[in-house]
Amino acid sequence: MVDWLNYHHLLYFWMVAKEGGITPAAELLHLSQPTLSTQIQKLEKSLGVKLFDRRGRTMVMTEAGQMVFRYADEIFSLGRELTDAVRGRPSADSLRLVVGVPDVLPKLIVYRILQSALEIEERVQLVVYEGKLQQLLSELALHRLDLVLADSPLTPEINVRAFSHQLGQCDVTIFGTDEMARKYSQDFPQSLNGAPMLLPTQNTTMRRALEQYFDQHDIRPETIHEFEDSALLKVFGQAGQGMIVVPTVIADEVGRQYSLKPVHRIPEIIERFYAISVERRLKHPAVVAISKAVKLNLFVDT
Incomplete structure (x- = not known):
């Protein structure tokens, strides 16, 4: 039997996480605090994980909660894009590029690499996640990321079907x-x-x-x-x-x-420095732009 996700409950959790607590989220959602708390508990029960820890009067997301929030953020962001596309808003013309960046990479290098994606004719919206390389590669394998930047190519022991493209x-x-x-x-x-x-x-x-x-x-x-x-x-x-x-x-x-x-x-x-993708040949226009521009401009003088 398929386990169906209750998106109302997910929305309530997302709002609580974004607003930093039950009280401000309840006001925005026009719900009572007990009702909102009950919906969060139902989501926790259906997922089988605890999403928040209480520290005094503060609600802090657990590690599982942070992961769920990330998915929820992407789900509702895609929902907004769908609405904009149907209504013919200009944002429908923009490209979304979701990139994973290991925290060991120098931020100045990351900025200069990603800057190339912003210089193409189409408007690009960057979504950048930071984390451990193995975790980011897992997200890439599930097609939740378009690209992972790294300072080493994939090795045989990494059980992910992806390809390393050296940038410089x-x-x-x-x-x-x-x-x-x-x-x-x-x-x-x-x-x-x-x-x-x-x-x-x-x-x-x-x-x-x-x-x-x-x-x-x-x-x-x-x-x-x-x-x-x-x-x-x-x-x-x-x-x-x-x-x-x-x-x-x-x-x-x-x-x-x-x-x-x-x-x-x-x-x-x-x-x-490498761009890691699930594609043997890069196809995403912004990723192709990154690869070409970085090879031509970033590393030429070193």
Whole structure:
């Protein structure tokens, strides 16, 4: 027997999650708070998961609730698009591009890659989700994402039928404060022995490449902190907690944005960037534009 989803209950949950609680959602829906709470409980029972945790007077979505909210957000967004298309509104002419971005990717790289999609003649609406690569690939396999950006190609052990399209590559540059740049740029790379470093976590391509480079040169920097989020790593670098390593293609922007100075460029370490799709040949107009523009413009000078 098919389990039918009650979309009224899903809508009530979505409104509560968006508005941050039962009270404001009940006012917008013109329902009593007890009625709305009952509908949420029915949805939880039908799905077999708990969607909210109560912390004092605050309702916080559980991990399952966050997943359901994401689906609900897409469902009701598509519903609005359907209505607009039937009524002939201009938004029906726009392209929707849903992209998954692993949190380890530098945000400046992501911006410059996706910017290419906004330069085609058709209007593009970007929907960008951030998460772990394996989770994003699972969503891609279910056709809930058009594209996943990554810093490594798919490997055989990843059980997802998809294809890796290399967008480009560049080497990396170490950055630090003025004082660090003056101190550690001399006698490089031996100067990195004992030097304070802020590194990506162990599950990243960059970390593995750095450790191989350190081993080859018999270097043992001091790992001050480790970060999975590349943006947070740069903020700590800006605060002088340690030196950071960034793709050279965004070196100028990192220096300006975070007030950091280049310590040394490392041509031996190569960062590669990929677009992963379920298509062997890219078809989505915005994705095709990204692939062409990035290869022509983003990585040409590195």
